[in-house]
Amino acid sequence: MAERKWQGHVFIGMSVDGMIARTDDDLDWLTGGSEETPEDAGFTAFMELVDHMVMGRSTYDIVQSFGEWPYGDTKVLVLSTTLKTGDSRVEVVRSFEEAVARLNDDGARHVYVDGGRTVRTFLAAGLISTLTLTRVPVLIGEGKPLFGAIPADIPLRHLETRTLNGGAVQTRYAIG
Numbered sequence: 001m002a003e004r005k006w007q008g009h010v011f012i013g014m015s016v017d018g019m020i021a022r023t024d025d026d027l028d029w030l031t032g033g034s035e036e037t038p039e040d041a042g043f044t045a046f047m048e049l050v051d052h053m054v055m056g057r058s059t060y061d062i063v064q065s066f067g068e069w070p071y072g073d074t075k076v077l078v079l080s081t082t083l084k085t086g087d088s089r090v091e092v093v094r095s096f097e098e099a100v101a102r103l104n105d106d107g108a109r110h111v112y113v114d115g116g117r118t119v120r121t122f123l124a125a126g127l128i129s130t131l132t133l134t135r136v137p138v139l140i141g142e143g144k145p146l147f148g149a150i151p152a153d154i155p156l157r158h159l160e161t162r163t164l165n166g167g168a169v170q171t172r173y174a175i176g
C-alpha cells in the first residue's frame with residue numbers, strides 16, 4: 001500500500017454551542033442574517049488548496065439536495081456502509097480504512113474532511129492538520145455536534161481569527 005502524503009483539513013460552520021446541523025439536518029440557522037458570501041468566508045480559497053474530499057453519507061445526502069455541486073472537479077469520496085449510488089461525481093468507500101487507503105493510493109496531498117462523525121473519526125486518528133471553524137452567532141440548543149469523545153486531548157495552535165459580516169467569527173487552528 002502507498003504511504004500517506006496527505007494532510008486532512010476541516011472547514012466548517014457551527015453554532016456557538018457547537019452544532020453543525022439541527023437534529024433534522026436543517027441548516028437554516030447557518031446563513032440566517034449574514035450577507036457574507038462563501039468567497040468572503042474563504043471557501044473558494046480553501047477549495048483551491050484541496051485536491052480530495054472525504055464526506056460522510058449524511059453530509060452527502062444534504063449536499064445532493066442543494067441543486068448546485070459546490071466542489072467542482074475535486075475528487076470526492078463518500079464514506080458509507082449503506083449508500084448505493086450511480087453518482088459519477090463521487091466514489092463510495094465502505095470504511096475509514098478504505099478511505100485512507102484510497103487517498104494514499106491516489107497520492108492525495110490536501111484532503112477536505114466533512115461531516116460530524118467523519119471529522120471525529122479522522123481527528124481521533126490524528127489525520128487532521130488544520131481546523132477552520134466559523135462560529136455563527138446563534139445558539140440552537142439541540143442538534144448534531146461537531147466534536148465528541150476523543151482518546152486523548154488534542155492541543156490546538158491558534159493561527160488566525162477574523163470577524164465576518166453578520167458577526168460570525170472564523171478561527172483557524174493547526175494541529176501538531
Ligand SMILES: NC(=O)c1ccc[n+]([C@@H]2O[C@H](COP(=O)([O-])OP(=O)(O)OC[C@H]3O[C@@H](n4cnc5c(N)ncnc54)[C@H](OP(=O)(O)O)[C@@H]3O)[C@@H](O)[C@H]2O)c1
Binds near residue numbers: 024095
Ligand atoms: N455546518 C456545516 O458547515 C456542515 C458541514 C458538513 C455537514 N453538515 C451537516 O452535518 C450533518 C451530517 O453530519 P453527521 O455527524 O450526521 O455525519 P456524517 O459524517 O456526514 O455522516 C455519517 C455517516 O457517514 C458514514 N460514516 C461515517 N464514518 C464512518 C466510518 N468510519 N465507517 C463507515 N461509514 C462511516 C455512515 O454512513 P452509513 O450510515 O451509510 O454507513 C454514517 O452514518 C448533516 O446535516 C450536514 O448537512 C454541516
